[in-house]
Amino acid sequence: MTTVNSGSAEDLVKAKAVLLEHPGGRRRLSPEALRTALVDLHDFWLSSRCAAIGVNERASLVAVGALGRRELAPYSDLDLVLLHDGRKDVDRLAEQLWYPLWDAGIGLDHSVRTPGQAVQVAATDLRAAFGLLEIRHIAGDPALSDKVRGAVRQAWRAGIRSRFDEIDDGAHDRWTKVGDVAHRIEPDLKSGHGGLRDVQLIGALAAAQLVDRPGSEVAEARDLLLDVRTELHRLAGRARDVLRAQDADEIAAVLEIGDRFELARALSGAARAVAFAAEVGLRSARAALPRRGLAALRRAPVRRPLDSGVVEHMGEVALARDASANRDPALVLRVAATAARTGLPVAAGTLHRLAETAPELREPWPRAALGELLSLLGTGRGMVDVIEALDRTGLWGRMFPEWGAVRDLPPRDRAHVWTVDRHLVEACAQAARLTTRVSRPDLLLVGALLHDIGKGRGGDHSEVGESLAVQMGRRLGFGEADVVLLGRMVRHHLLLPHTATRRDLDDPATVGRVAETLGNDVVLLDLLDALAEADSLATGPAVWSPWKRALIRDLSARTRALMAGESLPEPGPDPELDPELARAVAEDGKPHVRLVQDHDLASVTIGVPGGPAALSASAGVLALHSLEVHAAEVRTTGTLAIARFAVSPRFGGLPDQALIRADLVRVLDGSLVLAEALARKEKDYAPTSPAVEGTVAPRILWFDDEATGAVVMELRAADRIGLLHHVAGALESCDVEVRWARVATLGASVVDSFGLAGAGTDGGVARAARRRIEQAVLAAARQPAGKVPAGRTRKDTPT
Incomplete structure (x- = not known):
């Protein structure tokens, strides 16, 4: 390993780079071993530096944040506090500590505090308080570090009542803003609901002596979250907390978890354990807040009956004193239904008591148990958190053993x-x-x-x-x-x-x-x-x-x-029988458009002279005007083609039908190259996340309707602006007639179905023709957004 000189932060950077490398002859460090090595490396350099510049009596260096918790990921910032007890040369000490780190490009969050200042900032800044609760001595006077640590913790316990609402509101605001780690496709491992900041939250509540230290389930969940975050930093080459889909397979392989789906399942289970512990911790902490003054003289809240064997106590659903799950088989579900109906959480003690005492229901269930289940399910949104609580304590799986296969799937x-x-x-x-x-x-x-x-x-x-x-x-x-x-x-x-x-x-x-x-x-x-x-x-x-x-x-x-x-x-009327539109196209040989608003959708009927490329040209122009096509029908008669589309605007309102017609005219006379115009629009509106594009492999399925002789081709692919235009163009190039199309958008994917007719008298599509069609359509679906398809130039204008 590179020698770490106390005066050179560049050597620290080089040594860190060696830890992150894993040449063929050396075993790659596990995430936990890497974090330990990084902490030891930084501790050694910082302590050596402190000794060299004279951080000793009446001064100490402490770590907070990830370094303080010994959770340092490869590109985490260093959170350092230089403590002093009135030393006159503290500015010199700070400069000689901070500047080498800055010059080496190491991320640094720093401060200089006296013990009184440290206690004061912890009393006014919640984020700083969370960090100072976890300070770890690095170098200098250990008694000073211990003094600050003890004072901060004592002040934290003494002032927790006045700060609890801020803690509670801050956690819920963060959960709303960032979302759940368990359910996000790309979760924030640090700040999401059930992430590492919630583990820190539980620790802060325990430091206030309001709740117990987290148990083994939360500790194991924390380790997995840390391991994934460590590998995410190593893979990205920079600090990153959001796990992207395209990174998950590689991280899963390193952690020997399987694939990204198995990793997602493991993360979901871990995050739900942390989230549940954080929610219960906040409720339990509120109930345990010390009472002072007149509040201390008030009698404990009475238990208000809610249902048979179920009461409200201190804002939570609890068991009546004589309630017994052994005697009352519907008790678990009655507690759950009552909580969902009233919007009150089930007390943690009640959940644990039921988990320990409730027997499995006999088969078939008693009528009362089924009734309570239906009552629970009928509450709608109110049941979601209640079922989550039952599941985290094993009660839901006891009633529905089949649930295990889909849990966290x-x-x-x-x-x-x-x-x-x-x-x-x-x-x-x-x-x-x-x-x-x-x-x-x-x-x-x-x-x-x-x-x-x-x-x-x-x-x-x-x-x-x-x-x-x-x-x-x-x-x-x-x-x-x-x-x-x-x-x-x-x-x-x-x-x-x-x-x-x-x-x-x-x-x-x-x-x-x-x-x-x-x-x-x-x-x-x-x-x-x-x-x-x-x-x-x-x-x-x-x-x-x-x-x-x-x-x-x-x-x-x-x-x-x-x-x-x-x-x-x-x-509805067949579009080829629209006499007015057909007459207008026949008279002047130019395209015509009729747009009719119908509630949430609009109908666009387009008549095009020339016929064969009606669907691709029309779909392309609609895409240029930010209209999403949901269905299409095409009829061709001689040199006239009429297409009818059901559309809705992707954003904003509907365009003027005159503008759609003007662009169709330009497409047909060659003054507007549709392929190039769509490529520019696709580039402007391409997915912002690279995870969307390239993760959905296009696929084609065929269905034969023996009743009508129709052939249905189904395309499943990633969605993009102009996709219908490209696919229709591919079908038209294969000399196949598109009679109708259905477009179903499912998030970032689409399932597009096309009713096709071949050139034969029976309208069928032969096996060889299907292979040729598949190749053309799949090539169109795979075309990257913002790229002009090969060969699509000004001469390649639909006519």
Whole structure:
């Protein structure tokens, strides 16, 4: 190792660089060993430097922050305090300590304090107080360091009552602003809810003697968070606290965890343990605050009855003195339902007592237990934190052993913002708002809770989930007919959204297949309609779009009418039969546009002379005007093509239809090169995070409709501005007719379906042609945003 000279901070930097390197002949240090080595290295240099410049009597150097806690990551700043007891040369000491570190480019947060100043700044600055509670002596007079440490801690305990609201509000504000480590795709390991700052928070509450020191579960969680953060620094080559998706696989390999999904699952479990401990710690600390003056003379709060065996005590839900889970099998769920209904948290002592004494429920469950479960699920948002508390203490898993497979299970696509278990709870919370729309609200709630229970076990999660739902439904005490219905809900929970967004709803065969799949069961149809909405709302922002809502409701209405023996709703007018638009295009040989606002969506009908490139040219111009296409239909008659689009603005309002027409004219006469214009727009609006682009490998699936002879090509790819234009252009280059298109956006990904017709008399698409189409479409989908496709020049203008 490089020799560390007490006068050269450059040597300190070189020695640190050696620690971070791992040439082929030397074993790479583990994250924990690296942190220990970095702390020892900095301690040695700082103590040597202090000895050389005379930091001894009446002066000492202490570390706070990461160095003080011995948690120094590779690129963490050094947080140092030079303490002194009236020394006249303290400015000289400070300069000779700080300047070499600055000159070497080492991040430094520094201060110079007397004991009185240290206590004063800790009393006025909460962040400084948290750091000074953890000071660690580096060099100089150890008695001075001990004196400051003791004084700060004594003042912290004495003043905690007056500062507690600031501590509580600050934690909750940070959680709201930064979000959960457990559920973020790219979590902030330091400041997020359940991150390292929450471990520090628990330690500060323990220093005030309000709560116990964190237990082994929190300590293990802290170690994992630290290890991931250490490797993140090493990988990035700089300080970074947000774990990006593209870094996770490499970090998982170093930590021997598997892949990024296993790492995400481990981090979720760790962060939830820390978050739960921090939340319970704040509540317990508030209850333990010392009472003074008249408050000390007041009698303890009375227990207010809330339900059988359940009371409110000091703002929390607790057990009545004579309550017993052994005698009352529904007690656990009654406590949970009461907490969710009242918005009060369950007392930590109550949770632990129930975890120790509550037996497993007999099968089938007593009717009272099922009733309390439905009461809990019906509270909506109120149940989310309650179920989290039950889960962290083992009570939820005791009632639902199947939950273990989805607990902390990360999603496999970017549309989902929650782990699978949290998504199920969120979907149930959304379903609680929709119970008045269905005849079986109990099955809607339980079905929402279980619809993805088959994930994490291999195979089709809908099929696996059906058998699990049947098993769990029988255990809960539902009748056999209801158990079968619950299983079918889980089996077919994707039927409506997939059909509505990927198939032609004007085709009677589409509606017929849905009705046949559901066995003409209107009750099941209504349950699936509500579940589709709850599932989408719980998936992530923008998944439940106005267009998706309209499609599913249209499909449900058509299927319900067919089940009732009624005539199907008449399809909308075929765009080729728009006589006014067709006449205008035929008369002047120029494109024409009609834009009609319809609530949240707009309809754009475009007539184009020449025909073959109508879809790609029109889609490209709509993308230039920041319109998101949700569906498209194309009809070609002779030299005339008319396309009808359902669109919504990506932001702002709708453009003027005259501007859309003007750009179409320019595209067709060659004065506007669409490929170049779209490349510029894509570059301007490309994803800000590189994790979005390149992580979704495009994929194509084929479906044959034996009833109509139609061929459906489904493209799954990363979303981008102009994607429909590029894909339509690729299809047109393969001499295949696009009859209709459905575009479903799922977060950063899309599922685009195209109804195709080949050149043959039967409209089919041969196997060889499909391979050629796949190659062209996949090449278009993989084209990086902001790049002009090869060969797309001014001469390559759609006509």
